[in-house]
Amino acid sequence: MIPDAPEVNLATGALRIFRNVPSSIPFDPWPLFLTPISPDKATPMTRLPSRLLALGQELDLSPTGFGFLQETHPLQGMDALRQQMTQDGYLYLRDFWSRDAVQAVRDSLTRQLDQLGFLPAGSCLDEARFNGREVGRAWGNPLNQHDPLLRQLLFGPRMHEFFSDFLGGEVSHFDFIWFRTKGPGLGSPIHCDLVYMGRGTHNLYTTWVPLGDVSLELGGLLVLEGSHHQSDRLKAYLSRDVDEYCTNLPDADADAAEKKWWDGTLTRSPRSLQKSLGGRWLTSPEFRLGDVVIFNMQLVHGSLDNQTDRFRLSTDTRFQLAAESIDKRWVGENPPGHSLAQRRGRVC
Ligand SMILES: O=C(O)CCC(=O)C(=O)O
Numbered sequence: 001m002i003p004d005a006p007e008v009n010l011a012t013g014a015l016r017i018f019r020n021v022p023s024s025i026p027f028d029p030w031p032l033f034l035t036p037i038s039p040d041k042a043t044p045m046t047r048l049p050s051r052l053l054a055l056g057q058e059l060d061l062s063p064t065g066f067g068f069l070q071e072t073h074p075l076q077g078m079d080a081l082r083q084q085m086t087q088d089g090y091l092y093l094r095d096f097w098s099r100d101a102v103q104a105v106r107d108s109l110t111r112q113l114d115q116l117g118f119l120p121a122g123s124c125l126d127e128a129r130f131n132g133r134e135v136g137r138a139w140g141n142p143l144n145q146h147d148p149l150l151r152q153l154l155f156g157p158r159m160h161e162f163f164s165d166f167l168g169g170e171v172s173h174f175d176f177i178w179f180r181t182k183g184p185g186l187g188s189p190i191h192c193d194l195v196y197m198g199r200g201t202h203n204l205y206t207t208w209v210p211l212g213d214v215s216l217e218l219g220g221l222l223v224l225e226g227s228h229h230q231s232d233r234l235k236a237y238l239s240r241d242v243d244e245y246c247t248n249l250p251d252a253d254a255d256a257a258e259k260k261w262w263d264g265t266l267t268r269s270p271r272s273l274q275k276s277l278g279g280r281w282l283t284s285p286e287f288r289l290g291d292v293v294i295f296n297m298q299l300v301h302g303s304l305d306n307q308t309d310r311f312r313l314s315t316d317t318r319f320q321l322a323a324e325s326i327d328k329r330w331v332g333e334n335p336p337g338h339s340l341a342q343r344r345g346r347v348c
């Protein structure tokens with residue numbers, strides 16, 4: 001009997017070696033050269049749910065259509081991390097903070113959700129169960145932007161030092177915090193961040209922070225592999241700004257008065273976008289408390305639909321070099337954001 005070939009799960013990269021090895025065959029020593037992985041760090045062979053959806057569309061879960069984000073460790077050194085950002089458009093850093101530090105922030109937010117009447121009366125706060133009422137999108141979200149624990153985590157020394165090293169200078173961040181409190185149903189629109197925040201430097205990075213463990217069913221960040229290399233094909237999209245309108249088109253008046261507002265969506269069809277741009281849709285088998293994903297402005301992303309009865313909590317925030325120009329919509333004690341005063345007309 002011949003041993004099975006080493007078996008690679010193409011989606012996870014996990015390797016299962018030699019099933020059915022009969023005792024009569026001498027043990028092959030090569031796996032001994034592999035560095036052992038401590039059990040709590042090992043990625044188990046992830047069992048995918050039977051379906052994963054984005055914007056209500058079933059994703060192609062074959063190995064060519066779907067996979068997992070590559071994990072990186074800051075100890076690899078900043079040169080390697082910069083190279084990886086250029087190559088992949090993102091860095092996925094596990095255990096960037098301690099679980100306890102992030103759990104304290106989660107506790108603060110679930111307490112707020114409870115006080116605001118978004119959780120079922122008497123339920124366990126940490127479960128963040130949905131009671132039928134949506135919390136709303138990031139712009140206009142009622143959670144407290146000035147929560148000291150949250151700001152201390154997102155803008156504290158750990159993140160500051162990381163970005164100063166990564167960008168090689170003094171850094172600044174947007175003051176605005178994008179809260180994601182996603183109940184059951186559709187995830188975020190498929191988009192690139194540039195169209196919401198491109199009025200300053202484009203050398204700008206998003207930090208996506210899960211405030212709770214996020215399973216595939218709960219639905220976390222979803223990125224289209226290699227899409228940041230497709231800026232040429234996305235030129236028409238990337239040159240847009242959600243707070244701009246065309247003065248020379250018939251609906252200019254309604255656009256100027258914000259009666260019509262383009263929400264930055266690149267496509268409503270993750271599958272047809274994938275067909276035309278290529279690349280796999282990538283996420284994590286489980287985003288965990290303490291993780292962070294950092295990505296650039298041109299990477300196409302959204303999130304998986306939430307197939308549970310709980311809220312998925314996360315935030316996203318932005319860092320850049322202090323010396324470079326900053327998009328003023330997102331700076332200040334109460335940033336103006338997508339308000340009417342920020343609307344700009346241009347000839348299209
Ligand atoms: O968490 C989400 O649903 C979307 C996140 C996102 O768009 C971002 O981090 O820029």
Ligand SMILES: [Fe+2]
Pocket residue numbers: 191192193301
């Ligand atoms: Fe985004």
